[in-house]
Every structure is written in C-alpha cells, then in structure tokens.
Amino acid sequence: MTMLQVEGLQTYIDQFHILQGVSLSVERGRVTVILGRNGAGKTTTLRSIMGLTPPRNGRVVYDGKEIQGLAPHAIARLGIGYVPEDQGIFKDLTVEENMKIAIRKLDAATMERQEFVLELFPDLKIAWKRKGGNLSGGQKQMLSMARAFVNDNKLLLIDEPSKGLAPIVVEKVMEAILELKKRTTIVLVEQNFLMASGVGDDVYILDDGHTVHQGSMEDIRGDEDLKKKYLGIAI
Amino acid sequence: KETASTTDSKGGSTEPIKIGVVTSKSGALEGYGTQELNGLKLGIEYATGGTNKVEGRDVQLLIEDDGGKPDDGIKKARKLLEEDNVDILQGSASSSVASAIEPLAEEYKKIYMIDPAAADDLTGKNFNKYVFRTGRNSSQDSLTGGKYAVENLGKSFFALAPDSVFGKSSNAAWKGTIEKSGGKIAQEEYAPQDTQDFTPYLQKAIQSKADVLLISWAGAGGAALFKQIAELKVAEKMKVTTGIPDIAGIKAMGDGAVGLQGMTAYYYGLPKNKENDWLVEHHKKDFNGTPPDLFTAGGFTAGIAIVEGIKKAHSTDSDKLITALEGMTVHGAKGDYTFRKEDHQAIQPMYIVKLEKKDGFDYLVPTLVKEMSPEETAPPITNK
Amino acid sequence: MAQPILETRGLTIQFGAHVAVNGVDFTVTPQTFTSIIGPNGAGKTTFFNLLSGQLRPTAGTVAFHGRDITGLPVYQRTRLGIGRSFQITNVFPNLTVLENVRIAAQGVGGGSFRLFSHYKKFKQYEEKAMHLLEKVHLGGKSEQIAKNLSHGDKRKLEIAILLALEPKLLLLDEPTAGMSLEEVPAIIEVIRGLKESGEHTILLIEHKIDMVLDLSDSLAVLFNGRLLAHGTPEEIMGNELVQSAYLGGLYDDDVTG
Amino acid sequence: MRTKLFNNNLLLGIMLVALCLVPFVSSSKFLLTMLISVFILAVYGMSYDLLLGYTGIVSFGHTIFFGLGAYSVGILLSKTKQPNMLWVAILIAVVGAAVISLIIGILSLRVKDVYFSMITLAFAELFYIVSSKWSTFTGGDDGIPYIRVPTFFNDRVKFYFVALAFLAVMYLLLRRVVHSPFGRTLQAIRENEQRVESLGYHVLRYKLASLMISGCVAAMSGGIWTVLQKYVNTSVFTLDRTIDALLMTIVGGVGTLFGAVLGAGVITFAHEWFSSLSTQYPLFERWLMFFGILYIVIVMFFPQGILGTIREKWINKGGSRNAASERKRSESVL
Amino acid sequence: MSLTLNLLLNGIAMGSLIFLIAVGLSLIFGLMGVMNFAHGAVFAWGAYVGLAVYNATGSFLLGILAGTVGGIVIGWIMERVFVRPFYGNHVAQILLTLGLMIVLTEGIKMVWGPNLLGFEKPAALTGVVDILSDPFPIYRIFTIGVGLLVLIGVHLLLSRTRFGIIIRAGVQDPEMVQALGINVRRVFSVVFALGAGLAAFGGVIAGPSFGSLHPDIGMANQLNAFIVIVIGGIGNFPGAALGSVLIGIVQTFMAFYLPDVAMAVSVAMMALVLIWKPEGILGVRR
Ligand SMILES: Nc1ncnc2c1ncn2[C@@H]1O[C@H](COP(=O)(O)OP(=O)(O)OP(=O)(O)O)[C@@H](O)[C@H]1O
Ligand SMILES: Nc1ncnc2c1ncn2[C@@H]1O[C@H](COP(=O)(O)OP(=O)(O)OP(=O)(O)O)[C@@H](O)[C@H]1O
Ligand SMILES: [Mg+2]
Numbered sequence A: 001m002t003m004l005q006v007e008g009l010q011t012y013i014d015q016f017h018i019l020q021g022v023s024l025s026v027e028r029g030r031v032t033v034i035l036g037r038n039g040a041g042k043t044t045t046l047r048s049i050m051g052l053t054p055p056r057n058g059r060v061v062y063d064g065k066e067i068q069g070l071a072p073h074a075i076a077r078l079g080i081g082y083v084p085e086d087q088g089i090f091k092d093l094t095v096e097e098n099m100k101i102a103i104r105k106l107d108a109a110t111m112e113r114q115e116f117v118l119e120l121f122p123d124l125k126i127a128w129k130r131k132g133g134n135l136s137g138g139q140k141q142m143l144s145m146a147r148a149f150v151n152d153n154k155l156l157l158i159d160e161p162s163k164g165l166a167p168i169v170v171e172k173v174m175e176a177i178l179e180l181k182k183r184t185t186i187v188l189v190e191q192n193f194l195m196a197s198g199v200g201d202d203v204y205i206l207d208d209g210h211t212v213h214q215g216s217m218e219d220i221r222g223d224e225d226l227k228k229k230y231l232g233i234a235i
Numbered sequence B: 001k002e003t004a005s006t007t008d009s010k011g012g013s014t015e016p017i018k019i020g021v022v023t024s025k026s027g028a029l030e031g032y033g034t035q036e037l038n039g040l041k042l043g044i045e046y047a048t049g050g051t052n053k054v055e056g057r058d059v060q061l062l063i064e065d066d067g068g069k070p071d072d073g074i075k076k077a078r079k080l081l082e083e084d085n086v087d088i089l090q091g092s093a094s095s096s097v098a099s100a101i102e103p104l105a106e107e108y109k110k111i112y113m114i115d116p117a118a119a120d121d122l123t124g125k126n127f128n129k130y131v132f133r134t135g136r137n138s139s140q141d142s143l144t145g146g147k148y149a150v151e152n153l154g155k156s157f158f159a160l161a162p163d164s165v166f167g168k169s170s171n172a173a174w175k176g177t178i179e180k181s182g183g184k185i186a187q188e189e190y191a192p193q194d195t196q197d198f199t200p201y202l203q204k205a206i207q208s209k210a211d212v213l214l215i216s217w218a219g220a221g222g223a224a225l226f227k228q229i230a231e232l233k234v235a236e237k238m239k240v241t242t243g244i245p246d247i248a249g250i251k252a253m254g255d256g257a258v259g260l261q262g263m264t265a266y267y268y269g270l271p272k273n274k275e276n277d278w279l280v281e282h283h284k285k286d287f288n289g290t291p292p293d294l295f296t297a298g299g300f301t302a303g304i305a306i307v308e309g310i311k312k313a314h315s316t317d318s319d320k321l322i323t324a325l326e327g328m329t330v331h332g333a334k335g336d337y338t339f340r341k342e343d344h345q346a347i348q349p350m351y352i353v354k355l356e357k358k359d360g361f362d363y364l365v366p367t368l369v370k371e372m373s374p375e376e377t378a379p380p381i382t383n384k
Numbered sequence C: 001m002a003q004p005i006l007e008t009r010g011l012t013i014q015f016g017a018h019v020a021v022n023g024v025d026f027t028v029t030p031q032t033f034t035s036i037i038g039p040n041g042a043g044k045t046t047f048f049n050l051l052s053g054q055l056r057p058t059a060g061t062v063a064f065h066g067r068d069i070t071g072l073p074v075y076q077r078t079r080l081g082i083g084r085s086f087q088i089t090n091v092f093p094n095l096t097v098l099e100n101v102r103i104a105a106q107g108v109g110g111g112s113f114r115l116f117s118h119y120k121k122f123k124q125y126e127e128k129a130m131h132l133l134e135k136v137h138l139g140g141k142s143e144q145i146a147k148n149l150s151h152g153d154k155r156k157l158e159i160a161i162l163l164a165l166e167p168k169l170l171l172l173d174e175p176t177a178g179m180s181l182e183e184v185p186a187i188i189e190v191i192r193g194l195k196e197s198g199e200h201t202i203l204l205i206e207h208k209i210d211m212v213l214d215l216s217d218s219l220a221v222l223f224n225g226r227l228l229a230h231g232t233p234e235e236i237m238g239n240e241l242v243q244s245a246y247l248g249g250l251y252d253d254d255v256t257g
Numbered sequence D: 001m002r003t004k005l006f007n008n009n010l011l012l013g014i015m016l017v018a019l020c021l022v023p024f025v026s027s028s029k030f031l032l033t034m035l036i037s038v039f040i041l042a043v044y045g046m047s048y049d050l051l052l053g054y055t056g057i058v059s060f061g062h063t064i065f066f067g068l069g070a071y072s073v074g075i076l077l078s079k080t081k082q083p084n085m086l087w088v089a090i091l092i093a094v095v096g097a098a099v100i101s102l103i104i105g106i107l108s109l110r111v112k113d114v115y116f117s118m119i120t121l122a123f124a125e126l127f128y129i130v131s132s133k134w135s136t137f138t139g140g141d142d143g144i145p146y147i148r149v150p151t152f153f154n155d156r157v158k159f160y161f162v163a164l165a166f167l168a169v170m171y172l173l174l175r176r177v178v179h180s181p182f183g184r185t186l187q188a189i190r191e192n193e194q195r196v197e198s199l200g201y202h203v204l205r206y207k208l209a210s211l212m213i214s215g216c217v218a219a220m221s222g223g224i225w226t227v228l229q230k231y232v233n234t235s236v237f238t239l240d241r242t243i244d245a246l247l248m249t250i251v252g253g254v255g256t257l258f259g260a261v262l263g264a265g266v267i268t269f270a271h272e273w274f275s276s277l278s279t280q281y282p283l284f285e286r287w288l289m290f291f292g293i294l295y296i297v298i299v300m301f302f303p304q305g306i307l308g309t310i311r312e313k314w315i316n317k318g319g320s321r322n323a324a325s326e327r328k329r330s331e332s333v334l
Numbered sequence E: 001m002s003l004t005l006n007l008l009l010n011g012i013a014m015g016s017l018i019f020l021i022a023v024g025l026s027l028i029f030g031l032m033g034v035m036n037f038a039h040g041a042v043f044a045w046g047a048y049v050g051l052a053v054y055n056a057t058g059s060f061l062l063g064i065l066a067g068t069v070g071g072i073v074i075g076w077i078m079e080r081v082f083v084r085p086f087y088g089n090h091v092a093q094i095l096l097t098l099g100l101m102i103v104l105t106e107g108i109k110m111v112w113g114p115n116l117l118g119f120e121k122p123a124a125l126t127g128v129v130d131i132l133s134d135p136f137p138i139y140r141i142f143t144i145g146v147g148l149l150v151l152i153g154v155h156l157l158l159s160r161t162r163f164g165i166i167i168r169a170g171v172q173d174p175e176m177v178q179a180l181g182i183n184v185r186r187v188f189s190v191v192f193a194l195g196a197g198l199a200a201f202g203g204v205i206a207g208p209s210f211g212s213l214h215p216d217i218g219m220a221n222q223l224n225a226f227i228v229i230v231i232g233g234i235g236n237f238p239g240a241a242l243g244s245v246l247i248g249i250v251q252t253f254m255a256f257y258l259p260d261v262a263m264a265v266s267v268a269m270m271a272l273v274l275i276w277k278p279e280g281i282l283g284v285r286r
C-alpha cells in the first residue's frame, strides 16, 4: 500500500527551478532510498515534502490526503519525522532540551521510545546536559535522529544519516532502521552505498531535479551499468 | 500658513508683513510652543483690531516646527529668512534653539522676538541688537521668588534643582537674590534630571533644618517631586517654594500641593486689565473653551509688541524697528512690558501665588499673594 | 628520523568535568600522511581545534617545527602553515564561491591591508582560486552564492579554501562527508596528489575506513580523549579494541582479507 | 559583479553633473542648504555603512566621532576667533577620532553583536554627559552660537560645491576602500569571523582599522556640519544622531555605500516636507507620525533598503544566481 | 532608619520599577532577539490606558487590567503585522521598531495631548509607613512586591512550559522547530504579546510612582531596561532582576552622593560589566 505518493513535484527557490518533476511512490513498511549526485535535488525533495520549500506544482499525497501547501508544523503533526542533512540541532539548547522540544506527546510509549534511542545512541546519555553546539559531529547526527525516532511517526524522512558516524554506529543505525521499519515507513537519502544497499527496499535516483530511475534495491545491486551511470561507482 | 484678508491701502508697500515663527510643535516642549503660538496669533489680532493689518499691510504668520532641536531650528529659521523672506522672526520654546537662531537674526538683520525661551544668556552674553524678548528670563523668576521668600517665608534655604545647566544657573540666580535680600542658602543639592525618587533629598532637606525648601525644577520630574513632598509631609516641617508651572503641570502635582507658595510669570486669573480680559475671552472662544496658559501671555504680548513696533516705525525695516522698540512700553496681558534699551529684555509684572482648592476647577488654582512691579524684578544687565 | 613537524606533549583539554582530550603525546614526521580514527565523541575534532588554535589546552603543549605554538592565536598558526578544514561546513555564506577561495588565497598572499588598491589588481589570487575550484569540481559554480550550494558542494568548497592557504600541515576533518559517491574518488585523488607532491604533511580524520587505509602511512586511534594507539594501518587494524568498539562487524572482511 | 550596476561610473557621472547644475537652475538658497546638509549627512551615513554594511558591526556610538568633529571645529573657531583655524580643527578632529576610535575599539571589539552595540552606546552616553557637564567649554545644552567660519563658506553656492566635492571625494575614497583587498576582507569578517581568523587574518586589526577609517570620515562630516550650522551643542552626542546614521544607511540600503546618499536625501527631504505640511494641513499636525510610517513602509516594502532592494530586483531579473538571503528562508516559515 | 537603609530600600524599589519594564523586554529582546525600540512606547500606552480607565472607573485594579490588555493587543498586532517577517534581522528590526515607536508615541499625543497628566496613587496604597522610625511610602513597598511576583510568575511560566526553549530554538532555526511539529509562528505571537502585555502592566504600576505621565515616558525608561538586560545576561530572567536591583541601588546611591556622575553610572556599569564579563553577570557564555 502506498504511504506517500509524490507526483510531478516542481519546486522553485527564488527564481531557480530546482525540482523539475520529481515523482516517488513510497510503500508502507518499506525503506525507500533516494540516491543521486551532489546538487541533484535530494534534499530539496525532502524539504518540499515537509513543506519547508513548498512546491509550486505537483502533488504530495500522504496517507490518502493531499498535504502540499500545508504548513510544516501541520505536516509534522500528521506523523512525519524529519532528519535534515545539517542535523538542525539547536546549539544553545542542551541535549535534554533538544529532546524535550521534539517530543510531541509525553506518554509511556514515548518514554519507551526514548529508552530505545538512548540505548541506540548511549553517547547522548553521556552528553545529556551538554549544549547541542558543543557536541561532536557524530553526536549531532545521533541527536538529530533521536529527535525523529522518539515520536510516534508514521513516516520518517532521513537525509544522509551515516555522514560523520563511526562504522560501528553506522551499523547500529542500520539495525535501528530495520527495526523501525516494522513500525514506520522510511525515506532515506544516502551517499553511503553500503548502508543504502544494506537497508533499502526501493530506490529512486535523482539527477538535475528529475527522477531518472526507479526500481528495487536488488536490481541496482546487480546492475553495474546503472551504478556507473548514475552513481559513478563500481563496487 | 495663516493669511489674513484683503489687500492694499494708502501708499507704501502693499506686500504682506511676514512673521516667521520657529517653535516646538513637536517634541518635549510642544505644549509650551502651542501656548505661545496661540498667544501670538491672538496678540496680532488684538493689536490690529481684528483686521490683521498693519499700515495697510496684511500680517502673515509662517509657522515652522523645530521639534526642540537646535539643528532643526537653524534649518527652519534659514528657510523662513531665505525662502520666505520674513520680516521678523519669533520663537522659540527651547533656549537651545533660540540661542542657535540668534546669530541668524544678526546675519540676516532681522528682528528676533524671543518668547518663551528663558535662558539669561539670550539677552546676556549671546545678545545682539536684533534680539528682543517679551518672555521673562530666569533671573526675573528668581528675583520675584527670592525676595518674597526671604521677606515672608524664612531666612535659610535648602535649594534643590536638577543637575543640569538650567538647574545650576537657576540656583545661582536664586542665590544671588536671596543673599541680596538678606537670606542665605544653607545647602544646595542637585539631583539628576531624570530622578524619580526624591525621598533622600527630601530627608536631607528636613535634616538641614533650613526654613524653606526652594525648588527649581522644570520638566516631567516635577510632578513626582511634589507628590513626594506631600506624601512625606515635608510642608509640615518647612516652607516650600518654587516656580509654579503651567496648568497641566499644576494638575499633575495633584492635591498634595495645596498651599504651596511660589512665583509665576502668568496665570490667567491674576492680571486685571482689558488686554488680559480680551485674551481670556478670545482664547476660550478660539480654543475649545480653554483659558490661556503660562506662556500664552508672552506670545500674546510678542504679537502686540510686533504690531505696535511696526506702527511706531511705519516700516518693517529692522533698524527702524529697533529704534522704535528700544525703550518702548507695550500694554500686554500682564500690564506694562518695557523693552530695556540696553539688553532688549522686557521687564514686566511678576506674581507670587498660592495654590488653593477652588470649586469648578479640577486643579489647584494659583491665587494672588503679591504682584511685583517690573522694576522690582528687573534683572541685571549682563550683555556688556 | 627527521625532526617532527608537529609534536604534542600531554595535550589536555577539559570542559567542566569532561576531559575531551586527555594527555595526548603525538608526533608527526614531515611529509607523512596520518589518519586519526576513533568513535564519535572521542575528541578528534577537539584535538584538531587544539592544533589549529581554535581552543586553548588546559594542559600540555603543541610544537610546530620544534617551536612551541601553544599560545599562538589561530591566524598566526595559519601563517606558519597550519591549515584546516572543518567538519561542520564553515564557509562565507553570502559571498560567491570564487570570493570564498580568493579571500583565502589573499590571506596567505599578503597585501590585504592595502586600502586603496583595487582588488582586481590581485588577479593572480583570482586565477589561483579558479584553478582550485576546477580541481574540486566546482568550476562551473564559481559565481554562485556559497549558501545556495548543496551540502556536498559546500564540502568541496571547504577543501578548495583549505588548498588556497597552501598549508604545510593540513588538518582535514572528514573532508568527504556527504560528498556524492562519484566525486569522492576525485577528491581522494586531490588529496593523494598533495601527499605525493612531497611538500605537505597531512592529518586526516575520517570514518571511511577504505579511504583511510588507502591513503595513510600511519593511523592514530583516539578513544575517550586518550591516544590509544599509533602505528601502521596493519597494526591498528589488528587491534582488538579498534575492531570491536569502533569498526564493528562491517569491516571484519577488510582486516582478515 | 553585483556592485557593478550601481557603481557604474557613467550613472554616477550623470548624477554628479546634474547636481553641479542645481545652483544654476535654482536660485533657492534654501534648496542649496538642504542639499548641503544632505551631502554632509550622506558622508556621515557612508562612514557608518562601512561598519554596518561591510564589517557587519552595529555601533550605537557612531555619533561620538561626528560630535568630536563638530565640537572641535566649534570650540576652536569660537575660542580662537580665527575662522582659518578650521583646517587645524578638522585635522585635530580626524586625529582625535583616530585615537578615540582606537581606544574604544580595543575596549569594545572583543565582544560581539548586541554586546558591542551596547558598549558603544555606553561610550556615546559618556561623551554626551561630559559635553553637557563641561558647559564652560562646550556651552552645554545651550551650545556655542556665533561660530565664525571662513567667509568663503558664507557664499552658499561655493559652500554647495565644496560639500558636493567633499561627498564625491569621500565616496570615491570609501568605494576604493571597500573594493580593496582590505574591504573584501571586512566583508568576509562580516560573513564569518572565525573562519577569516583561520585563514590567517588578524581579525581584530581589520575591525579596528575599519572603525578608525569610519570614525575619521564621520569626524570630518561633523566638522563641516558645524561650518554649515555655525552652532554646536550637546545634541551632536545624542543617540538620535547615531540613529540618524543608522536610518540613512538602512533606508538607502545596507552595504551599498551609495545608499547612504539616498537615505540622507530621503530622510532630510521627508522630514522637511512632512513638517511643512503640518503647518498647512491639520491632518499633518502630528507629522512625526508620518515619519514613523515612512520607516515602517520602507522596511516592509524595501527590506534591503531602497538601493538594496532595487539592486536585488535587478539582479534577479538578470538571472544570475546571486539573490536569496537566509532571511528569506526563515521568512517563508515565520 | 539610617540613611543608608533608606537609600537601599529606595534603590530596590526603583530597581523593581526598572525590572517591570525590563521583564517584557527580556522576553522580546532577550529571548526572541528582537531589538524592540518600541517597547517603551508600549509601556507608555499601558500607563495611559490604565490611567484613563482608572480615572473613569475609580478602580486601580481595572486600570491595571485594561492597561495590560491594551498592551497585549498592541503587541499582538505589532508582531502579526510588522515584526514577523524580520526575526533574526536586527537591522530591519531597528528601523521598524523605531518607526513603531514614533507612531505609538504620536498616537498618545493624539489621544491624550502632549502635556503632563497626573497619575494619583490609589487611596489604599497612599501614605507612608515608618520603617525604623523613618517614613517609607507604601506604594514603593507595593512595587517591590509586584516586581517579585512578576519575577516568580515569569520564571514559572518559562521553566514549567516549553515556551522558553521553543523560543530560543525558534530564534536560531525556526524551520527546524516547525519541522518538529510546533507552530512557531503562534508561539512567537503569544510570547511577543505577552512581553508587550508585561510592559504595559509595568506602565500602569509605574504610573503612580512617577506621579505623572508624559508621552515620552517610555523612551526615558527603555534605555535602562536594555541596560539591565545586558548586565544581567541576555535572555536570563533572574539576571534581569538582579541587574535591575543593582542599577536601582547604585543609581540611588550615586544620585545622592555624587549626582554629577549619576547620569553616567548605569551606562558606565554596563560598559564595565561587558568588558569584564561580556555574557552578563548571570549569563552563560555562548
Ligand atoms: N537557496 C538556494 N538558491 C539557489 N539554489 C539553491 C538553493 N538551495 C539549493 N539550491 C540548488 O538546488 C540544487 C539541489 O540542491 P539539494 O540540496 O537538493 O541537492 P542534494 O541532492 O541534496 O545534494 P547533496 O548531495 O550535495 O546534499 C543544487 O544545485 C543547489 O545548488
Ligand atoms: N565546548 C565543549 N563543551 C563541552 N563538551 C564538549 C565541548 N566540545 C566538545 N565536547 C565534547 O567532547 C567530546 C569530543 O568531541 P569531538 O568533537 O572532538 O569528537 P570527535 O572525535 O570529533 O567526534 P565525531 O567523530 O563525532 O566528530 C564530545 O563528547 C563532545 O560532546
Ligand atoms: Mg542534500
């Protein structure tokens, strides 16, 4: 079943036509990976879905409802969690406050999820009272994910989570994503192919603001030509 | 711009006579500026018998706002002098503005009729022959109040003034008068201009055991000061005297100031003469029933003086006007005003009053205790 | 052995109760390529901050070419030839991409205090900047305002700025994080070029182990602020602790294979 | 690139010629006076723009330097009664401004943002207090009238050309400064101070230099202001004067240099116009209110100032990828 | 009562008046980072509205209520219509709020005229009590009490709710706050209006203490508010309170013993604090 349907998304930033027709179909309970080179429009796609750079044309259908044009906070309240590529940590707030501001509903289930993320990222527990701005690069990345994971989100948009993480943590994040997959749907932008192929089910490749390829992860893994063409790698 | 009716008459110029006014229509002194301006208009009307014509020429008022800022005052005065070719300048509410404009009067050789700016220097060290002043200066205030106080309130004084140029010069003037009259200043205190809490000063005053608490305070803080005087019941321990402010100021003092004695330059109920009666009547008629206020009299008299001067000189030529005005006596709102030959300061009646409750008034009414003659309060001549 | 280009003695910094870098004795020989690895929060970036002067140590010293530079401000260290890139993108957001690099070239080129000479006279800085931008695949974006770059492009700009400084000692903090797969090799080539030119000494912080192993002469491992080990890649990769606490399962193959 | 349009020498040349013609087509001395004051204030505004627009520091004490210039001319000319001491006075003002800006800078530039603003505000306040307390020297609030200036300046047309030349020279000078490597460094400091430091620049030294240049230029404009007014009082040290500088640069467009000229013009003429209207139409009785509305309108509709907004529009049309500020991003949300 | 004690008490009373102005500014400027030069004008509006209602109804309490509501309304409109697009943009904020300050001040003159208006104390709070046999005005005790209550109230509000952190986060990165599902616009509106309401409330309380109102009363007091916020540490409420009391006391003592330098004392103190500890007495380094 389709959780999120993006059709012909066109987004402008000022007068620049950044997204020129991006379409995605995200299936419930699966991990959809968006790949593409720098500047392809991956981040802008996620931001457009979140309403942070509202699309000028195209539709975003989430759980059967059109959500393009809604304010970002309204979109978030529909149960969409967002991990931006620059982490979006509030540097003057402590880790604790960063978490507190993210929690939408303080109930037992949330506390449970908080346990889970702190288990996943024990570093955050150690740095609990530290200012967000003083965290290490990887810790920021963990905090950013923790903020999205702590709520009961139905859809997670995650922009390059592995960046700056130690290999063992990447591994843990992968495990976490596989775990989260049982409860939520995930859209993942990722440059780390190892990770992308490790967790991804479906793949979209963007280039120059267009969707240029869609398919399953298996296909990509097997298709050297495709990898070379769009990703410039041969693994 | 104010324009009066029709044209022409017998011979001479038929050009209107232009009076340029630079005063505060905005800023902190707006209230004073407005009082004076209203007075000026009525003064001209009165002196021209309602025709607004002198020597067959229309009288035009060109009014500019200086906002209380000297830089703006200079700009506006220049505009009036250069663009509008005014014959005479009048103003200003602020002494700083007036002192900035005085040199322009000299440069352009035009009469500058000052009112209500009160700094002594305007007709003192900054004087030039084009300057005349209908308003009283600070020394006249202190001469009025000081002499009376020594004779009637007590011999030793505790002087409280704002810590500003005004406060210092005002205290100096009071001191001179008081000492000349046989009293002495036991203690002087200066409080910052923006003081909101006067309790410590008032306690100092009480502890000083002086007979009289003498207050020279201009500006907003005054009302708070008098309220605190009432609250701390200072008046039970010593006499209090001061310069009585305008009606709004008295109102703001509240009922606590009842019985306060002090000097004033004008209150509309004080003078008994036909000019003042006319002024009160017409002011009420023209301005929503409000009576003239502290500085309306000066503006009114300035208007009369300008008209009478022109009549006497048969010209608006500055030199002729100077000759005409020097030593001239004008019948103004308070009676006789005389421009001294030496420094062109108008000596004039001054008043000692007491604030009293009166039916029909929502403020304490200044009632006459004593009127001082112009000569009694003539200030020293300091422009030489 | 040649005189070390960089030497730290007991380098320590403490934030409140937390000791982020703890008594690190570390020596770097000129013209070598050393990578620093370690878990997140181990103190790698903080260590760089101490070397480049962003932070002052609470104890210990830093010597560069045998000279104690512990008390020197950032700009003087840069002039001595220590240049760094930042983990968190740190560019001039409202200047053009070209101007970003040009400013850097000018900084070491001197003449910045000439008030009245027109900047165009400093053509050579601009040319140098342009050349570097091409090197990092940003040639076509030289007139863009830096903040409008995508994340990966900002990383490339970061490297170009560093190169413009022509540092003797380069401190690279995760230079390729977020860079697209196809462009990483190109950047690695640029870095390798520097190494092979034989004029530079390079310190690299990186979590991409392939890249680290590919480039490094030696590896240093930071754990909890302490320098746990410093040796050849083989030695380090064989270390149990590194395996279990840092690499995890993903790299089992690399070591055994 | 983006400064090209408005530093277009042709356009500026035309403006200069047009301004040169004013005295020959208009006989209004008052108009000349107004323009002279625009020119002088524009220089003052430009000096502020060097700080605000190019170095990125918000000083609330800029009037210190204007006031220093104004007072040194005022006091020296009135004490010596030697109009030709003017040049000496201006020299003293410039040297004084350099020294004082250095001292203030060393004390205050260690802190940033609002903190810097507040320290400079404190210094300005101290200067104001000294000028008002030390009234034997400064004339206090009542000021120093009758300042005699060289007779040359009594000819309004000559003064006009001197002021215009002053503006032109200062503009060229400052333009040179902001386009020099030094100026480019200032702009980089504005953008990201720590990073400039890590590129090997001694940031404090650059900021100090910027503050000093700006202070010296402001002192000159203050000196000439006194020549125009022939009067000086404590108002030259009030916050209002600093706010004037701030307003002129913001209204014209921060970081455009030339915007200050527009800003000075708009503010001076709007002030004059509104206040004159007040004497003719009762609606304008509270004319200051319209002045306030003007500010609001400018911010709402010319967010980058007049020149800045035009420039942005122009560039956007040209399609180069320069526009879009961070502010806009947050605007879309807030 | 010794003179020193008297001065001290007066200083605290004065400090609490400063705090009442500063507390709203501490929200708007300290937390939201808006350089609000119209704050004093809102303070003045509060005082005038309060006075008008107080005079009309004879109830000081109603006056306080009306003034506060007036301030909230003004603040709400100000934020919605004018300030909103300019968060984070100090330069635009300065020009904008200066414009608003002029408009609001002129508005007061339009409605109430440019002259002084007396503001009487309510009967219950008039008079003096003897503290160690020296008289001390009851109203001043009242202002000290109100100041304390406000401090506690605001502190509770910010520590018990997420308001404080949402605002701090929202100023830095409003987008991200939105993306976390918080309507940051509304929070900003509410807090801004609250800050304005507090200013207006302070105006009504301060009115009787000043004894009279004039249209520029806000400008005259706003500078002190900025100063104490900086001294106490921007965004730090206890700091603003401490700064207020400190300035109040020092100013009172200096005014008494050394009036010549009293004018300079608050700015000089601010300069010293900034040079010595730029983040403010209670501030934390950022
Ligand atoms: N504010 C802006 N103004 C102009 N162009 C912009 C702006 N923001 C982004 N762009 C451009 O839009 C394009 C897409 O950017 P986006 O950040 O979506 O890329 P991305 O695929 O996420 O790249 P990366 O892998 O480097 O993060 C880029 O070319 C970028 O330069
Ligand atoms: N200013 C500071 N105040 C308090 N703690 C700090 C400060 N700076 C860094 N830390 C802490 O010191 C530790 C080391 O941080 P550092 O940034 O050096 O880590 P790192 O090794 O670079 O990690 P990563 O690989 O995640 O970037 C972290 O736990 C961080 O939270
Ligand atoms: Mg991206």
Ligand SMILES: [Mg+2]
Pocket: A136, A137, A138, C044, C045, C046, C087
């Ligand atoms: Mg790091």
